Amino acid sequence: MGLLQFLKSQFWCQLIICYVFLVSGLLINLIQLCTLPLWLVSKQLARRINTRLAYCIASQMVAALEWWSGTECSLYTDPESYQLYGKENAIVVLNHAFEIDFLCGWTFCERFGVLGSSKVLAKKELAYVPVIGWMWYFLEIVFCKRKWEEDRTTVAQSLQRLRDYPENYWFLLHCEGTRFTQKKHEISMKVAESKGLPQLKYHLLPRTKGFHVTVQNLRGCVAAVYDSTLNFRNNEVPTLLGILNGKKYHADLYVRRIPLESVPEDEAECAAWLHKLYQEKDSFQEHYTQTGRFPGPVVSPPRRPWSLINWLFWSCVVLYPLGLLLAQLLSSGSTLTIGGAVVVCSAVSMGIRWMIGQTEIDKSSNYGIKAAPLNNN
Ligand SMILES: CC/C=C\C/C=C\C/C=C\C/C=C\C/C=C\C/C=C/CCC(=O)SCCNC(=O)CCNC(=O)[C@H](O)C(C)(C)COP(=O)(O)OP(=O)(O)OC[C@H]1O[C@@H](n2cnc3c(N)ncnc32)[C@H](O)[C@@H]1OP(=O)(O)O
């Protein structure tokens, strides 16, 4: 085992990474809060500043994936579309089966220069997660309660606000609405059957209302839908804890660029279009399972040094005072102060563990189980 591999497996190294993320993240949240008065003076400037601040947080997690774990990301797409990535607004439709699919999404955002401004239709519960959830508030992320009666107006209003966003963004939609589990799959396929829709093997039945409302409200300022299908080599089941442990994965992402004009405006036609898209996505996953690759040419957009540089910068900012504090603590020799420091460290690790728990599928919500219709056996 090399020195680097040894360090990656050490709990104290992982604790330092988490400490830097948490403390710098809270500091950046505070700076974001200070930008509030600026929104009244210049909304566009406030937005531009907040995208850079958000980059400082999100890219730390990207750095963990790219530089700490060394995870590789390959992109299957056609060369003409490749030229446009990062240079236009897009709606990304992505499968939702992996605990780190958000992180792989962020990595592609980073490589195409849209990490700070990237958006998502996220469940409301995530808004309360410190650092990431609080950062999202300033990024104008669209939150939903997954209760259409309430979401239909709030989601549309939030989407309308993005129409004059000053930076290019990708708007991520997990149309399945929840992470894939066997139980949710069985239930959603019963719903498919009751609606006369074909069975899907690798996806849950997509929820169509969020997609329709997004297309409707962003039409004219978004150029395309990026139909994206993610998988990992060797049937690996990647986790955030795995990334922190320095485990290397290989992600494969298949992206088709579909001009937004080809998505129907009518709600029922739009829903049918999305169902057909998911049937195609299912066939791409089948192709991947059979052959170990997606169709078409493959490229590996290179990782950029910025995420690492950003991480090193914030490490210096928050580790220096920590070092001073620790030195003072030890030299004080007081058991009470040292005990206090141990309690604070334990609280920090428990907090971080809770945040990581938000990404774990076995702690996933009951959405897609509870709400299943009862009229299909
Ligand atoms: C070049 C590179 C390209 C790409 C790179 C990739 C990605 C990078 C992009 C951007 C990155 C940005 C950010 C990433 C960072 C973090 C991401 C974090 C993730 C958070 C994601 C989430 O939180 S997912 C959960 C929230 N989101 C959603 O739910 C979206 C999808 N849902 C919807 O659209 C819903 O319609 C809704 C939420 C708007 C409303 O939901 P609700 O349940 O209230 O209503 P529905 O109408 O949808 O449901 C009723 C209908 O559904 C049928 N039904 C009932 N039971 C089921 C069932 N079990 N399965 C399926 N369908 C069911 C029911 O019959 C109703 O049918 P109708 O016919 O009446 O519609």
Ligand SMILES: CCCCCCCC/C=C\CCCCCCCC(=O)OC[C@@H](O)COP(=O)(O)O
């Ligand atoms: C620099 C490395 C730092 C490591 C420490 C990281 C600590 C973790 C930080 C933030 C965790 C919050 C990430 C939020 C993104 C989770 C996205 C997600 O996958 O949400 C699930 C949602 O779609 C569906 O939920 P359900 O399946 O219905 O339930």
